[in-house]
Amino acid sequence: xxxxxxxxxxxxxxxxxxxxxxxxxxxxxxxxxxxxxxxxxxxxxxxxxxxxxxxxxxxxxxxxxxxxxxxxxxxxxxxxxxxxxxxxxxxxxxxxxxxxxxxxxxxxxxxxxxxxxxxxxxxxxxxxxxxxxxxxxxxxxxxxxxxxxxxxxxxxxxxxxxxxxxxxxxxx
Amino acid sequence: xxxxxxxxxxxxxxxxxxxxxxxxxxxxxxxxxxxxxxxxxxxxxxxxxxxxxxxxxxxxxxxxxxxxxxxxxxxxxxxxxxxxxxxxxxxxxxxxxxxxxxxxxxxxxxxxxxxxxxxxxxxxxxxxxxxxxxxxxxxxxxxxxxxxxxxxxxxxxxxxxxxxxxxxxxxxxxxxxxxxxxxxxxxxxxxxxxxxxxxxxxxxxxxxxxxxxxxxxxxxxxxxxxxxxxxxxxxxxxxxxxxxxxxxxxxxxxxxxxxxxxxxxxxxxxxxxxxxxxxxxxxxxxxxxxxxxxx
Numbered sequence: 243x244x245x246x247x248x249x250x251x252x253x254x255x256x257x258x259x260x261x262x263x264x265x266x267x268x269x270x271x272x273x274x275x276x277x278x279x280x281x282x283x284x285x286x287x288x289x290x291x292x293x294x295x296x297x298x299x300x301x302x303x304x305x306x307x308x309x310x311x312x313x314x315x316x317x318x319x320x321x322x323x324x325x326x327x328x329x330x331x332x333x334x335x336x337x338x339x340x341x342x343x344x345x346x347x348x349x350x351x352x353x354x355x356x357x358x359x360x361x362x363x364x365x366x367x368x369x370x371x372x373x374x375x376x377x378x379x380x381x382x383x384x385x386x387x388x389x390x391x392x393x394x395x396x397x398x399x400x401x402x403x404x405x406x407x408x409x410x411x412x413x414x
Numbered sequence: 415x416x417x418x419x420x421x422x423x424x425x426x427x428x429x430x431x432x433x434x435x436x437x438x439x440x441x442x443x444x445x446x447x448x449x450x451x452x453x454x455x456x457x458x459x460x461x462x463x464x465x466x467x468x469x470x471x472x473x474x475x476x477x478x479x480x481x482x483x484x485x486x487x488x489x490x491x492x493x494x495x496x497x498x499x500x501x502x503x504x505x506x507x508x509x510x511x512x513x514x515x516x517x518x519x520x521x522x523x524x525x526x527x528x529x530x531x532x533x534x535x536x537x538x539x540x541x542x543x544x545x546x547x548x549x550x551x552x553x554x555x556x557x558x559x560x561x562x563x564x565x566x567x568x569x570x571x572x573x574x575x576x577x578x579x580x581x582x583x584x585x586x587x588x589x590x591x592x593x594x595x596x597x598x599x600x601x602x603x604x605x606x607x608x609x610x611x612x613x614x615x616x617x618x619x620x621x622x623x624x625x626x627x628x629x630x631x632x633x634x635x636x637x638x639x640x641x642x643x644x645x646x647x648x649x650x651x652x653x654x655x656x657x658x659x660x661x662x663x664x665x666x667x668x669x670x671x672x673x674x675x676x677x678x679x680x681x682x683x684x685x686x687x688x689x690x691x692x693x694x695x696x697x698x699x700x701x702x703x704x705x706x707x708x709x
Contacts, residue, residue: 384464387532
């Protein structure tokens with residue numbers, strides 16, 4: 243009962259508020275327009291001028307902080323694919339045969355084997371042998387890629403060329 | 415039943431194809447480190463590398479940037495990644511010297527490399543910095559430097575472009591190209607080729623069992639002492655701007671200036687005592703001088 247009375251009182255109060263606040267349409271629009279006149283320029287400046295600059299400054303600051311925080315050294319691992327290089331089998335049997343012929347000939351103490359030109363070529367051949375040993379060691383470390391195979395081919399060609407020159411001198 | 419057989423066949427075919435593909439391609443694992451140093455005019459950059467692709471470019475900043483990429487290739491991606499650790503390097507600055515060197519180190523003496531390893535080094539350096547490079551089995555490319563540059567290469571492809579100052583090149587079994595250089599150039603080649611374009615200044619060198627092919631102009635001196643090396647010089651100056659002493663054994667001297675003269679072993683010509691001297695000696699190989707103008 244007490245609760246019903248209380249509710250009825252509240253409804254009455256609400257009706258009286260509606261009666262007190264009677265708005266004419268004109269007043270209402272005037273009020274809205276007044277508010278628009280007051281607030282619009284401020285919002286416009288905020289949105290069109292200040293906000294873009296603030297965003298730019300914020301971006302600039304972020305970039306600055308990023309570059310400051312970025313470490314001097316960084317690492318990344320990426321996996322890609324590459325075509326495999328065909329391994330070339332070297333065939334230097336003829337050169338070895340030629341070298342054996344030179345050794346045999348010089349064992350017979352041919353004078354030609356003492357000539358400066360022959361000795362110079364012989365020294366060159368020894369150098370190539372040393373270089374090949376070094377190359378094979380490098381190949382065992384870094385693998386047989388195109389750079390290594392090219393180097394091996396160049397050495398084999400040089401050896402073949404020098405051996406051929408030495409044989410020519412012996413046979414001349 | 416037929417449909418099932420068909421689908422089984424298709425699946426087997428796809429797997430077979432994938433297997434063939436995996437055998438034909440290499441997985442490439444790479445790891446990149448970057449570093450920056452402040453550099454003074456008196457600093458020297460020294461590189462001691464092996465199995466490396468080196469690229470150096472001069473610039474007008476006062477600092478050096480270096481980017482080191484270790485590359486490992488194998489059919490199996492896991493092995494490629496594991497073997498990246500076999501590639502090591504050392505980079506430091508002590509006083510006026512910035513040094514970079516790389517080396518191979520496997521975790522065990524008995525563990526052999528299964529894949530292919532290489533290292534790529536890209537450096538930007540102030541163009542007044544002196545640079546000394548040693549490299550074995552790889553490539554070296556240098557541009558826009560204007561102080562002292564020294565390269566000692568074994569089985570290396572070298573390209574030097576738009577540099578001036580003092581250049582020293584030592585090459586064993588290498589291929590060398592120099593484009594647009596002005597200054598003092600000293601070389602020692604063995605079983606190597608040298609090609610130059612638009613080079614001027616003082617040139618002096620030795621070549622054994624190789625080929626020297628130069629396009630030059632405004633030389634203050636040219637001296638080449640060689641053995642078993644073919645020498646070809648194309649000059650953009652008047653032939654009479656220089657004095658000549660050319661000598662070869664068991665071959666010929668070719669002068670191509672419109673007259674196409676050939677000399678047997680030696681050719682000496684002095685146009686004016688004050689002219690720069692061109693002296694070339696070789697054995698068993700031809701010497702060719704090409705000049706665009708008549709005497």
